Amino acid sequence: MKKRSVTIKDVAKKAGVGVGTVSRVINNSPHVKPKTKEHVLKVIKELGYLPNPHARRLSSGHTRLITTIFPQMVGEFHQLLLSGLDSALEKEGYTSFLYPLYSENRYSFVQESSDFVLGTDGLLVDALNVDKLLSSFIPKNMPVVSVEYESETYDSVLVDNFYGGILAGDYLSNFDGEIYVVSHRKESKLESTVFQERVNGFIESVERKGRKITKIFEIQLDWLQAFNTAKKIFSNSKKCVIFAATDYFAFPILEYARVIGLEPKKDFHLCGFDNLSLSDILNITTIKQPIFEMGEIAGQILLRKIQGYIRKPQSIVLKPELIVRKT
Amino acid sequence: MKKRSVTIKDVAKKAGVGVGTVSRVINNSPHVKPKTKEHVLKVIKELGYLPNPHARRLSSGHTRLITTIFPQMVGEFHQLLLSGLDSALEKEGYTSFLYPLYSENRYSFVQESSDFVLGTDGLLVDALNVDKLLSSFIPKNMPVVSVEYESETYDSVLVDNFYGGILAGDYLSNFDGEIYVVSHRKESKLESTVFQERVNGFIESVERKGRKITKIFEIQLDWLQAFNTAKKIFSNSKKCVIFAATDYFAFPILEYARVIGLEPKKDFHLCGFDNLSLSDILNITTIKQPIFEMGEIAGQILLRKIQGYIRKPQSIVLKPELIVRKT
């Protein structure tokens, strides 16, 4: 029932020019006489003409759009990653929109109706096993970059999580007390293994130092679970050192310790991972990831692939860094 | 240079049928003989055929896609809102992707290249002045729903923020001490006024009770700023009551109080807004918003508009609720 909207033909007719000319002006082609352009622009405004994006994309073959897929939304982390991505994309007039997989339904949706991914020029996948996720629904020639997961099929950019774990282990091994690890349990088989790698590095380091890990907890990405885990840890031993595989867990742990009157660096030691702003505020020792840079590099690679650069997929691995603060 | 991908014609030819038939099978039309369908499906698989979404959208006129625009990414809040939205959209085979406006560039991008919004069937805008944001770039017949902002042009669904402020005021006025408010300063003129309304309601209530507000702080949506604000507040007066216009601020305030050894409900009182899970963990008294419901209702309205339902724009206003905990 919605009345047909105004098309390029309507504009052409009213402006007394060919549709080609109208097309040129809306695409800012330099090959239009200024006077013609001005006139066409006026008619466009009068008619309230808005080019149909589907038609444009069908004939031009591109959209200047990128899809970004990732598991849960972790506000600050993604804002940083995406800012990095934006900084690369903007230069070429691209932008990205997001498709977070925070529910089962969303997992199946991407896999079943790849349609909306195919409707963009490229795909960035964060912290997910792209190789399994994409399967046969994405054509071979679709430009894809994997972040925080080392793909076998596509270019990847990630941080050396194992080494990050080593750094945390080397730091925490200096202190007395029982050693605990609080890590993330994958909620989907498709999530990447970054957490496992961090833990593996940590284990490696701790063992090299001749220490033992008392217990490893694996929980969901959830404040409350981390809080309750802290409760368990501190009920076992007041004197302890804890590696939280993400700052997101480090906060509630510190918080709980404070509630029961424990003092960081005296009663316990704690090292997080990520270096989110909250670890700065709370003065939590952590492993810093270059998040913005990951996004930026991923964007650059993606753009190159879209532009036709072909090469064997390779991985770019950035180094994490220990930031010692007051825990 | 990328080799032309396989089209519906290729499939038709190889399967020995017309393109119409291929179209019918990929669209799951019931008017295809099972045998034909099976055969075509086989050929599709052999050829690795993937329908071109742009062509589909151009001729069918729809995408079953919704754009969701909102300011910064606040992990949990949006995950809830979007889950509500999903629950409405999924029933009709729709899904939404996100376009957060966390940077200046993104603001101008939506406004300049409305293109990618027009490429979807509908638009959900959260916590933004839609009326100004959309201006002339969105055609009049585009289905739009506004959440957390009362639009003059479109349907809106929101919580009665003023009343929420009243609830907070009625609660906090019971306690002695200087009264402070920590609210959000808009980072863009286009952000909605929910925070202002909460504060207005709070002021109204407090004045009715014959009390006075000592100071109102307006800060960015940032842990550190809230933390530092708490520092200022507590350096003025140890005995105080604080209204944090979002739980996001309530946490660092509580945290700071704890660091300097203050005890909630004894030394100070605190009421947040939103009822995010962290306020539950930290036992912060707060004003609960029905976030999921907002998303769900918005989705239902959007769907109806897409389906052609036309009516005057109206607002649906939900009631917030005081949740008394240990602050």
Place this chain on the structure above:
DNA sequence: CTGAAAGCGCTTACAG
């Protein structure tokens, strides 16, 4: 149930 054909609204050589 199926095929041939028109049409969706653009872009882009091509010829002038």
Place this chain on the structure above:
DNA sequence: CTGAAAGCGCTTACAG
């Protein structure tokens, strides 16, 4: 600098 026309890859009456 500009117009007429082919083409992008589908969907959908229409006729059979």
